[in-house]
Amino acid sequence: MLKILGKAASINVRKVLWTCDELDLAYEREDWGSGFRATDEPAFLQLNPNAMVPVLIDGELVLWESNTICRYLCAQYGQGKLLPAAPRARAEVEKWMDWQLADLNNSWRYAFMSLVRQSPAHQDPDQLAAGIAGWNKMMGVLEQQLQATGAYVCGEQFTLADIVLGVSVKRWLMAPMARPDYPAIAAYHARLADKTAVFAG
Template sequence: MLRILGKQSSINVRKVLWSCEELGLPYQQEDWGAGYRATDTPAFLALNPNAMVPVLVDGGFVLWESNTICRYLAGRASDTRLLPLEPARRASVEQWMDWQATELNNAWRYAFMALVRQSPAHQDPAAIEASIANWNRHMHILERQLERGGPFVCGDAFTLADVVLGLSVNRWAMTPLAHPELPAVRAYYDRLDQRAAFRRHGRNGIA
């Protein structure tokens, strides 16, 4: 049985839970992180020296970094639907996964911490405004990608790129900010809502 260490409210934990359900992999989820078991203990740090969730424990194998975990799970399940074998198609999926983890995440971080988490350390109005503008600029990039191909991020087929970006779209949609009109993104969001695992782990009232 796979063990997934991390609280269900974490966006990165939800990527892994959603992936497991799409792949039909049984798992045991354990609550770790703020409000639950601490991640700065020696026992947890031995699993992930970054003291962050999620952590996957598969027998004697331990893995951290949510997008890497999702890739591992697809390989473990020998599932080429979510992560194709053909080099160009696989690279396209991984490109958008990496874009989500680096470019998109860095864009929304300050605004999300201010507007949703109400962090006292993130209350500079100019920084909030800049983060919102950058976040929306990146969402326009996703809009153009969906307009060019679709109905999913990498074309006709649902892949791991949609798992990680679907959760990012949910975060954007639920954050109280001025949202530009992005019809392709909105249609994509509704399309993902047809998947039961997304309703449980993505569009579930948690940003």
């Protein structure tokens, strides 16, 4: 059986749990991370030297990096679900997954650490304002895409891109800050909320 190491509250762990839910995969999960077992324990570091969750164990295979784990689960067990086999369709999904990881994630780091984590090192008002503006700007890119598709990120079909971006949308909506009115994102959020308890949690 698959084993997932990481607390369910982690945004990156939720990507993996949601993927398992969509693919009907059974798994065992162990709580690791803040508030639970420390990821700097030697046993955990042997699995992931970055000391971060999630970690997936599938037999002798050990994987870290949440988007990579989700891709693997789809490729190994998905039978074409969530991640298309056709190169062009797959590239479209992976483009948005990479955008989430490289561009969107970087845009919210300062604002999230300041507003949600209340980090003393992230309380500079100018940097916070810039962080909020940058985060909202990146979400505007997603708003434009969703206006164009009218459904999910890559079109009519729900894909892996929607899992990784769905949890990011939820984080943006829950942050205590001013946000533009993005009606396509609001409709998208409601659409995703009907899919799985993992998203609602």
